[in-house]
Amino acid sequence: MIGLAGLLAAALPSCEPSHYEPIPPSTDTQPWTATHSIAEFIAKFATEKGTCFPVRSNSGNANLFSVDSIPQGGDSIIINGRVVSSDRDGNMYKYIVIQDLNDPTIGLKISVDANSLYGIMPIGQVISICCNGLAIGKYADVYQLGCIYFNNDSDTRKQGYEPGRIPWTAFQQRLKICGDPEPDKVVATPMTIAEIKAGGREVHSRLVVIKDAEFTGWGKNPFDPEELDEETAFWGRPKPSITGVPIAREITDPSGEKVYVSTSEFAAFANQPLPLGKVGDLTVVVSYYRDKERNEGDFQLNVRATSDFKEKN
Numbered sequence: 001m002i003g004l005a006g007l008l009a010a011a012l013p014s015c016e017p018s019h020y021e022p023i024p025p026s027t028d029t030q031p032w033t034a035t036h037s038i039a040e041f042i043a044k045f046a047t048e049k050g051t052c053f054p055v056r057s058n059s060g061n062a063n064l065f066s067v068d069s070i071p072q073g074g075d076s077i078i079i080n081g082r083v084v085s086s087d088r089d090g091n092m093y094k095y096i097v098i099q100d101l102n103d104p105t106i107g108l109k110i111s112v113d114a115n116s117l118y119g120i121m122p123i124g125q126v127i128s129i130c131c132n133g134l135a136i137g138k139y140a141d142v143y144q145l146g147c148i149y150f151n152n153d154s155d156t157r158k159q160g161y162e163p164g165r166i167p168w169t170a171f172q173q174r175l176k177i178c179g180d181p182e183p184d185k186v187v188a189t190p191m192t193i194a195e196i197k198a199g200g201r202e203v204h205s206r207l208v209v210i211k212d213a214e215f216t217g218w219g220k221n222p223f224d225p226e227e228l229d230e231e232t233a234f235w236g237r238p239k240p241s242i243t244g245v246p247i248a249r250e251i252t253d254p255s256g257e258k259v260y261v262s263t264s265e266f267a268a269f270a271n272q273p274l275p276l277g278k279v280g281d282l283t284v285v286v287s288y289y290r291d292k293e294r295n296e297g298d299f300q301l302n303v304r305a306t307s308d309f310k311e312k313n
Contacts, residue, residue: 029179031080031101032128038100038108041079042143045070046136053148056160064290067137067163069148077131080178081108084186084207085285086304088118091267094165095144096121097205097285104187107205107285111146113165123304124183128176137163141290142204188283194255196286196299206286210301212312213253213282215274220248220260228274235306236263236270246300249274251282262287262300269306280311 036044047068056065070077081098084107096117100106110129121127135148139162149164188209196203196210217228222240228249232238236247246262247270261284263270284301303309 031126031178032076032078032130032176034080034101034128035076035078037102038079038081038098038106039103041077041131042108042136045077045131046138046143053161056151056158056162058157058291059160062141062290064138064141065160065162067135067146067148067161069135070131070133072133074132078128079108079131080126080128082186083121083123083125083127083181084188086118086123087116089268089305091264091269091302091304092285093264093266097207098127099187099207101126105189105202105206107207109142109144109205109287111144111163111165112168112171114168114171121177122181122183124181124186126178126182128178130174132174133170134166134174135163137161139163140288141201142288143201192255193251193253193257193259196259196301197257201288203286204288208284208286210251210253210282210284212279213251213309214279215261215276216250216252216258217276218250222247225250228276233274233276234270235272235274236265236267239265248300251301259299259301262302272306275309275311278311280309282310283308 045068053067055063059065080101082101083096084099085092085095085097087093094113094115095109095111097107097109131145134145136143136145144163146163147166149162151158151160151162153159186207188207190211191203191208193210196208217233218225219228219232220226221232221238222242222245235249240247246264248260248262250258250260252258282303284303287300287302289298289300
């Protein structure tokens with residue numbers, strides 16, 4: 001597809017301001033021709049050096065909070081992917097995760113300022129995105145596609161530029177929904193917890209399945225590890241004292257390693273009991289969080305619904 005960038009509306013700030021018209025409606029269900037794989041796209045446009053915008057002060061030496069604009073002009077910059085996330089049950093908020101059509105081990109988080117995205121882009125939906133005029137950056141060391149945003153938090157450590165949510169109207173102008181969703185074509189990579197921990201940034205935003213996983217009966221609410229009891233042995237209860245901090249529940253697997261599954265206090269299943277004492281296959285989207293105050297970050301595994309835990313008989 002040639003010249004698509006010239007059809008886009010310049011709704012977002014960038015280092016190269018310009019103006020485009022909205023994409024005309026199309027009945028074509030084939031994806032646009034990708035100019036980059038997701039891995040190539042990140043490698044080319046996420047410089048981590050704050051080319052146009054300086055990194056946030058609490059980014060440390062790893063540029064944990066950084067963002068770079070993507071050119072608005074010139075040839076179209078197209079990525080394709082299949083949606084593997086769902087916000088239907090409220091554990092994922094205002095973002096989608098896609099996996100590369102040709103390499104499902106590579107994923108990307110896309111931050112969009114809209115709710116109920118599953119109704120438009122359900123699991124298995126192929127989408128094309130023209131990225132001209134958007135931004136790519138890291139938030140707590142996880143790459144995400146978004147737009148330039150300045151965080152003017154009262155905590156001066158958190159002030160600075162970061163990837164923000166793309167306004168829905170701007171995202172629509174850059175989005176193509178390709179055919180019907182095909183959830184059976186979504187690929188969850190089998191991985192042990194040990195392999196996830198050893199995988200580093202390459203496993204961020206990847207859909208994986210952990211075989212023979214088991215909840216240990218320990219968790220965090222919100223920060224300090226504690227043994228769960230009848231008041232706390234739930235996916236996302238009790239609510240944390242700090243709004244928006246996910247509830248962490250520890251799991252293990254035959255590799256012997258342990259990691260946390262994170263559930264939002266606002267998830268529809270937050271009040272459901274954990275499947276303690278049961279072994280099953282757990283499908284998760286791998287996320288990560290790291291800031292300057294901690295030398296090491298933590299993997300945070302996100303389920304889309306409790307049905308992502310398939311108990312074994």
